[in-house]
Amino acid sequence: MTAALSVRGLSKAFGGVQAVENVSFEVEAGQLLALIGPNGAGKTTCFNMLNGQLAPDSGSVTLEGRELVGLSPRRVWRLGVGRTFQITATFSSMTVLENVQMALISHRRRIAAMRPRTASLYRDEAMALLERVGMAAQAERACSILAYGDLKRVELAVALGNEPKLLLMDEPTAGMAPGERVELMALTAGIVRDRGTSVLFTEHDMDVVFGHADRIIVLNRGRLIAEGSPDTVRADPHVREIYLGAGTTFAL
Amino acid sequence: MGFYFTQFLTGLASASSLFLVAAGLSIIFGVTRIVNLAHGSFYMLGAYIAYSIVTSIDVGPVGFWLAVLAAAVAVGLIGVAVEMLLLRRIYHAPEMFQLLATFGVVLVVQDAALAIWGPADKLGPRAPGLDGAVRIFGELVPQYDLAMIVLGPLVLGAIWLLFHKTRWGTLVRAATQDRQMLGALGANQKVLFTSVFFAGAALAGLGGAAQVPREAVSLFTDLNIIAEAFVIVVVGGMGSILGAFLAAVLISELNAFGILIFPQITLVLMFLVMAVILVVRPWGLLGRPEFIARGPGEMPEAPYRPADGRLKLLGLAALLLLVAVPLAGDDFLMVLMVDVLLLALFATSLHFIMGPGGMVSFGHAAYFGLGAYGAAMLTKLLDTPMELAVAGGIAAAAAGAVVFGWFCVRLSGVYFAMLTLAFAQIGWSVVFQWGDVTGGDDGILNVWPAAWASSRIVFYYLTLALCTGAILFMRHLLYAPFGYGLRAGRDSPLRAEAIGIDVRMRQWHGFILAGAMSGLAGSLYAFSKGSVFPDIMAIPQSIDGLMMVLLGGVKTLSGPYVGAAAFHLLEDQISRLEFWRAILGVTILFLVIVFPQGLVGFLRQRLSRDEAAP
Amino acid sequence: MRIPTRLVLGAAALAVVGMSGAASAQDIRIGEINSYKRLPAFLDPYRNGWEMALDEINAEGGVSMDGKKRKLVVITRDDAGKPGNAVKIAEELVSRENVALLAGGFLSNIGLALADFAKQKKVLYLAGEPLSDALVWESGNRYTFRLRPSTYMQAAMLAEEAAKAGKTKWAAVAPNYAYGKDGVGAYKKAFAATGAKVEWIEEQWPPVFKIDAGPVVRALEQAKPEAIYNVLFGPDLLKFAREGKLRGLFEGRMVVGLLTGEPEYLDPLKDEAPEGWIVTGYPWYAIDTPAHNKFRAAYEKRFKTYPRTGSIVGYNLMLSLAAVLEKAGSTDTEKLVDAMKGLKIEDSPSGPFEYRAIDHQSTMGAWVGRTAVRDGKPVMVDWSYRDGAKYLPPDEEVRKMRPAD
Structure with missing residues (x-):
């Protein structure tokens, strides 16, 4: 397998605090890679550097050999990187369907169009995506009144709008009921399987992580401290120490 | 040399008066996010009330300053009334909606002032004890200008102490920087907003009252000051009182020296400065990036439906x-x-x-x-x-x-x-x-x-x-x-x-x-x-x-x-x-x-x- | 979704119907437009003036027309100081209220907008207060007349007086808008015309009603002029006079002030009024002519206050309107315009004046004198009335400035 995303020596400091320090890893094509670590480990900072939201102090990020550092989130997205956020970001004044349509319209570069009615654009395609995430029944509802778990699904559908090679999912199941979590991750895994998309996700719920990830990397205080298959990471004494020390339940 | 130094002093005196009114606006704006068009009306009321007091009672040097303070408190109470009777009812309206309400207040105050004080311009007496001029480097400088130069930093210092040494001040700063923190601090928002309106309106009233010995009180006062006050607040950086002070000094001095070269400049100087500052520093001189632009508890717009x-x-x-x-x-x-x-x-x-x-x-x-x-x-x-x-x-x-x-x-x-x-x-x-x-x-x-x-x-x-x-x-x-x-x-x-x-x-x-x-x-x-x-x-x-x-x-x-x-x-x-x-x-x-x-x-x-x- | 529009429209229609029911068909309707709420200090006395004249005229039965007496009805409206509003109101007064003619205006730009409207819609407009020279000259037209002595006339009166003093180094301070610019321009022109030597060494242009007086006074002082020409008025004048006095600007200098002697502007200064300034104004307390005494007595009795400049302008405005209606014997616009040309008002409180046929400017004059403080009150002393007719440019020059009708 070849690497879809390759991260080399990524570092970022805020003031005097080294949030991310010399982090390197790869996401292989069609792989579900989990990035875990205690609160404040630098996961979100790391994520924000991958899609161009935050400029790293040093290091490189390449997507299929193409450098992403220095590009805006827009450009990174155009190259095939979809993203969901830790706190969901959707267009709250639009319906579920319209949210997905926006991604499709932007993907086809018709966002400045003055003539067509938005409602009629890529409707079937958008419905298909919603179908995929199990949100078709709520397509006409306003995003502002959705339950949080449903919003996460909508975000996933939106992120799939540009047929991404790589999906970045920041805590995709945060705020969801346990049953929903498993469901969503199963969905994600299915998408990876069907489309060959690679996924990098962060997660607090260890059931989710160990149940679905192909590989796991562990971040602590900005450094990468362990990497490998779920079993390898589970067995890593260093990881156990951190999680027990941080008081997080670590279902082993 | 003496000329330029005294011109500088003159600029400082003007800066102090601008600062007073801008400081109140900055506090109100920072905490409640209300664009308070009525702030100029508060200023005007402060001037009229102070005028009425000093012309109806024979005040001495101490009495004069007490009268100024009394006017400030009176205007503060008017601010409280506006907040409690009016604005409190519409905090959950869409963003900026309160602007409409404060505009209504402006109109009402204009006619009220006309009815109470009459149409003629009012020139109050000079400040007792500070009614002359002193020579500095051979140039005459009014004593009251010197008093104003002291008053500005004095108020700045007082606000700083209030902000950093009291719980109220901590809440105001927190609310200004991050509204979500306010809930975390367990503040009673109603009391905070009302008190902020009192403080802000009282500062505007103080600014107006302190101007009585310097300039005529007229029915134009409210609209003349309001745009300037906003410019000062924004140039200084929202929520930054020190920024407002620096902005007031900057603009007043540019004005004082600008008119020596190009007298017509006063027409636009303030707005030129603001445009340049905002282009170079998008959050004003000492402001911080705005994280949350929206009002509290605001419902998003409903999705567009085709007309039925x-x-x-x-x-x-x-x-x-x-x-x-x-x-x-x-x-x-x-x-x-x-x-x-x-x-x-x-x-x-x-x-x-x-x-x-x-x-x-x-x-x-x-x-x-x-x-x-x-x-x-x-x-x-x-x-x-x-x-x-x-x-x-x-x-x-x-x-x-x-x-x-x-x-x-x-x-x-x-x-x-x-x-x-x-x-x-x-x-x-x-x-x-x-x-x-x-x-x-x-x-x-x-x-x-x-x-x-x-x-x-x-x-x-x-x-x-x-x-x-x-x-x-x-x-x-x-x-x-x-x-x-x-x-x-x-x-x-x-x-x-x-x-x-x-x-x-x-x-x-x-x-x-x-x-x-x-x-x-x-x-x-x-x-x-x-x-x-x-x-x-x-x-x-x-x-x-x-x-x-x-x-x-x-x-x-x-x-x-x-x-x-x-x-x-x-x-x-x-x-x-x-x-x-x-x-x-x-x-x-x-x-x-x-x-x-x-x-x-x-x-x-x-x-x-x-x-x-x- | 548009229900409110319709409701409001309906309400509007009702209100209008309700308002226009009172007058009888015999009455002559006059439309009057002004910025009453924007500039109450200047316009309240003006309104008092014309209301008093109106009541006096109607008490006599009104104006004679076709052998019958017809009462005057004034429909007065507030334009909020916006020229666009003034034009809208003018449209309404003409088309809905059927007024015979229009009058009013204070701000020059509103005067100009109404003048242009009058020209386009062919309706007589008599400007009372607006001072702009352009109103009767560069932008003059067949349908527009002006009562008050213009900026140029008043500046010329002052220049004549000031030139005698032999001061050559001058500074000017004026509000930065059309009136200020006109005031300075006219004075410079009139002063040069006297043949006296003059050098303008400093000018200050604070925004109108927003003067930062300290720096302005010091900038003037630094230039060390021998004489200062002031066009400031209202709150600007009060601030300037106080700062100037405190900072010694007026010591040993001659000061000339356009309109500074008008009670509207001078009186609020109380005992701090500057002394010895050469000004145009209105010494109502000292004018002793039968017509003025009668006017003053009636005014003080009715309004419990003394007349201001605006009062006499408003009064003369209404006298002029009654006179022109009688002279024309008709409410037909063209006849009214012809009657306005050369219309003479013999017994106004300010003395006789006439509307010149050549440029539609009245020859109403102004009083020129020196400021002083008597019993703690500002007054004008050593004053004399200057007939406006003597302070207008030669006819040839006027013809050149004014476009053909």
Whole structure:
């Protein structure tokens, strides 16, 4: 397998605090890679550097050999990187369907169009995506009144709008009921399987992580401290120490 | 050397008085996010009350300062009344809606002051004990100027202590920087807001009262100070009291020395400084990036639905009614409706960026004015036919929006609003000052419609066709990706950028389009009046636009033109009465409290109550 | 969604119907437009003036027309200081209220807008207060007349007086808008015309009603002029006078002030009023002519206050309107315009004056004198009335400035 995303020596400091320090890893094509670590480990900072939201102090990020550092989130997205956020970001004044349509319209570069009615654009395609995430029944509802778990699904559908090679999912199941979590991750895994998309996700719920990830990397205080298959990471004494020390339940 | 030093001192004295009024505004604005237009009224009331005290009691040096303090406290209490009786009822209205309420207060206070203190300007006595001048480097400097120079930093220090040594101050700072922290600190928001209004209004009152020995109290005082106070707050950086002080010093000194080289500069200096500062430092001198732009507990706009049968029927009926207006056989009704139509287009174009775009412009009149002046100058200087002149007016407005908009969309929230205001004022001052080309404030006369359109009926139908067409065009755009892109940028810039939408580009395009449409309204306005004057691109015109949009309902599509019609027809009727400003003000306050979602917003809420989603 | 529009429209229509029911068909309707709420300090006395004249005229039965007496009815409206509003109101007064003619205006730009409207819609407009020279000259037209002595006339009166003093180094301070610019321009022109030597070494242009007086006073002081020409008025004047006195600007300098002697502007200064300034104004307390005494007595009795400049302008405005209606014997616009040309008002409180046929400017004059403080109150002393007719440019020059009708 070849690497879809390759991260080399990524570092970022805020003031005097080294949030991310010399982090390197790869996401292989069609792989579900989990990035875990205690609160404040630098996961979100790391994520924000991958899609161009935050400029790293040093290091490189390449997507299929193409450098992403220095590009805006827009450009990174155009190259095939979809993203969901830790706190969901959707267009709250639009319906579920319209949210997905926006991604499709932007993907086809018709966002400045003055003539067509938005409602009629890529409707079937958008419905298909919603179908995929199990949100078709709520397509006409306003995003502002959705339950949080449903919003996460909508975000996933939106992120799939540009047929991404790589999906970045920041805590995709945060705020969801346990049953929903498993469901969503199963969905994600299915998408990876069907489309060959690679996924990098962060997660607090260890059931989710160990149940679905192909590989796991562990971040602590900005450094990468362990990497490998779920079993390898589970067995890593260093990881156990951190999680027990941080008081997080670590279902082993 | 002595001259320059004393000129510097003079500048400092002016800075102190500006600082006092700006500090109060900054505190109110920082905590409640209310753009308080009535702050100038607080200032004026402080001056009038202090005047009344010092002229009715024989005060000594100590008594004078007690009188100033008493005036400040009195105005603080008025501020509390405004907050408790009025603003408290509408904190959950859409963003900026409170602006409408404070505008109502301005109108009421203007007439109240006229009724209480009479029309004549009041020159208070000089301050007892500080009524002379001292020589500094051989130059005479009024003693009271020196007192003012001390007073400014004194108040600055007092506020600093209050902010850093008391729990109240901690809460105010927290609320200013991050509203969500406020809940975490367990603050009683009601008490905090009321106390903040007391403090802010009292500072404005103090500023006004302290001016009594320096300048005349007149009925112009309120409107003269309000724009300046906002400029100081924004240049200094929202929520930064020290920033406000530095900004006051900067602007006053630039003014004091600027007039030595270019005396006319005072007209625009303040706004030039603000434009430069905001372009270089998007959050003012000492401000921090604004994280949360929206008011507390604000509900997002409902998704757009295509107009249903009932709505289409209503629209058609309204249009038929408009088409039938000339049948009434009343020439003036047509004239009045031309005004209404043009203002409707103006308001709709403002709403286009303000509602769906989330960009609240305080300077939208600039594009109305550019359109009017573009058309008028083409007619006057080049004898261009009306049809081309209107096109030229649109082009002029669009060109202005291309340039100004490019800078403005780099900012957000109130900084965006103030930069649009700065550009509008710069445009206004060019038109005002450049008499040889624009006619200055004597305007451009004799801009009447082409012969074929000069009858009232033809001109009415021309206006009706163009305005309805333009409004429907904008409405259509809002249903097209163009408009959805704007809303995407407003709802979540983060998500928009993450799906490849260039938010600034969308906003810029929206801004240009709104500018062009406003320009169309302006150029037709020039022909409907036969003349143009700089007042159509001055602040009151921009404010009127905001009032129309807010009155109609910013979260509705038909709000702006319904609001424009209601506002203009109300004003037209009420201005026939004696105390029309107070009556208009009270009417606005009434509407604000009864319809906090705007007129159309209210109607929609009523109509959809049964079908409301859970 | 448009229900409110219709409701408001309906209400508007009702209100208008309700308002226009009172007058009888025999009455002559006059439309009057002004910025009453914007500039109450200047316009309240003006309104008092014309209301008093109106009541006096109607008490006599009104004006004679076709052998019958017809009463005058004034429909007065507030334009909120916006020219666009003024034009809208003018439209309404003409088309809905059927007024015979229009009058009013204070701000020059509103005067100009109404003048242009009058020309376009062919209706007589008599400007009372607006001072702009352009109103009767560069932008003059067949349908527009002006009562008050213009900026140029008053500046010329002052220049004549000031030139005698032989001061050559001058500084000017004026509000930065059309009136200020006109005031300075006219004075410079009139002063040069006297043949006296003059050098303008400093000018200050604070924004109107927003003067930062300290720096302005010091900038003037630094230039060390021998004489200062002031066009400031209202709150600006009060601030300037106080700062100037404190900072010694007026010591040993001659000061000339346009309109500074008008009670509206001078009285609020109370005992701090500057002394010895050469000004135009209105010494109502000292004018002793039968017509003025009668006017003053009636005014003080009715309004419990003394007349201001605006009062006499308003009074003369209404006298002029009654006179022109009688002279024309008709409310037909063209006849009214012809009657206005050369219309003479013999018994006004300010003395006789006439509307010149050549440029439609009245020859109403002004009082020129020096400021002083008597019993703690500011007054004008050594004053004399200057007949406006003597302070207008030669006819040839006027013809050149004024476009053909």
